[in-house]
Amino acid sequence: MDIIYTLLPVFVFGGLISFIAQLFIDLTAVTPARILVFTVCLGVLLYAIGVYEPLYNMFGAGISVPLTGFGAAIGKGVRSAVDEKGAIGILTGGLSASSSGITAALLLGFIFAILFKTRSKRM
Amino acid sequence: MMETSYKKKLIKKHTPHSRVLRDCTLAFLFGGAICTLGELLYMLYSYIGFDSEKSGMLVTVSLIFLGALVTALGFFDNIARYSGAGTLVPVTGFANAVTSEAMDSRSEGLVTGIGVKIFNVAGPVILYGILSGVLYGIIYYVYTLIQRGSFF
Numbered sequence: 001m002d003i004i005y006t007l008l009p010v011f012v013f014g015g016l017i018s019f020i021a022q023l024f025i026d027l028t029a030v031t032p033a034r035i036l037v038f039t040v041c042l043g044v045l046l047y048a049i050g051v052y053e054p055l056y057n058m059f060g061a062g063i064s065v066p067l068t069g070f071g072a073a074i075g076k077g078v079r080s081a082v083d084e085k086g087a088i089g090i091l092t093g094g095l096s097a098s099s100s101g102i103t104a105a106l107l108l109g110f111i112f113a114i115l116f117k118t119r120s121k122r123m
Numbered sequence: 124m125m126e127t128s129y130k131k132k133l134i135k136k137h138t139p140h141s142r143v144l145r146d147c148t149l150a151f152l153f154g155g156a157i158c159t160l161g162e163l164l165y166m167l168y169s170y171i172g173f174d175s176e177k178s179g180m181l182v183t184v185s186l187i188f189l190g191a192l193v194t195a196l197g198f199f200d201n202i203a204r205y206s207g208a209g210t211l212v213p214v215t216g217f218a219n220a221v222t223s224e225a226m227d228s229r230s231e232g233l234v235t236g237i238g239v240k241i242f243n244v245a246g247p248v249i250l251y252g253i254l255s256g257v258l259y260g261i262i263y264y265v266y267t268l269i270q271r272g273s274f275f
Contacts (some may be wrong), residue, residue: 037248094257105187
């Protein structure tokens with residue numbers, strides 16, 4: 001039963017973010033690419049104002065799996081790099097922290113593009 | 124008179140709304156399910172013995188792998204037709220954007236095709252994410268200087 005109490009908030013919060021994004025897509029003319037950009041920037045903002053960490057403690061993957069988690073990783077990386085190295089951290093922190101996700105996406109995207117020949121349209 | 128205009132308004136309001144409600148409900152369910160899968164993977168990686176930071180990274184990479192694979196196999200669009208933002212907003216959407224752009228542009232060559240277009244959606248996401256990070260970094264750096272009393 002414990003696992004349900006852990007997973008339910010994750011499900012609800014992750015669902016809620018998707019729900020809101022879908023609402024924007026349906027009711028406004030906003031494109032999916034803009035939604036992604038907005039969600040990442042929102043993640044940085046949430047981290048910067050100190051809201052992300054408490055939300056993460058409550059909802060775990062519910063907020064870290066949506067691209068808000070990607071943005072928060074950038075924010076966190078910048079902050080710890082500034083703490084560690086000073087001003088140069090402003091330039092190094094963001095990409096260092098998000099490197100695993102970016103590299104994985106580019107690597108897999110490239111490999112699959114070479115291996116699979118079927119055309120797949122972007123939604 | 125008033126009643127008919129009211130009815131018209133009501134119909135106008137409700138026809139697209141039922142679609143909106145359906146879309147949003149599906150987005151909620153799919154988005155929630157993917158996040159739950161992420162949490163389960165996180166538990167698994169923590170159980171295996173990775174620390175929280177590495178487990179988080181592995182979850183992201185795993186879901187990116189899943190999103191890219193499903194895209195490559197050609198199922199992503201069929202799912203996304205129903206799930207909408209439910210598969211877009213999680214990192215699976217990012218993986219899908221990168222993979223599908225790369226696959227679509229394969230015939231245009233390795234450099235000007237895949238090399239350029241793989242960033243069609245990833246580019247803006249990375250650019251504005253990093254720019255936001257730099258902005259936050261500047262503010263945070265100035266803040267730390269003020270904290271230490273060495274700014275003024």
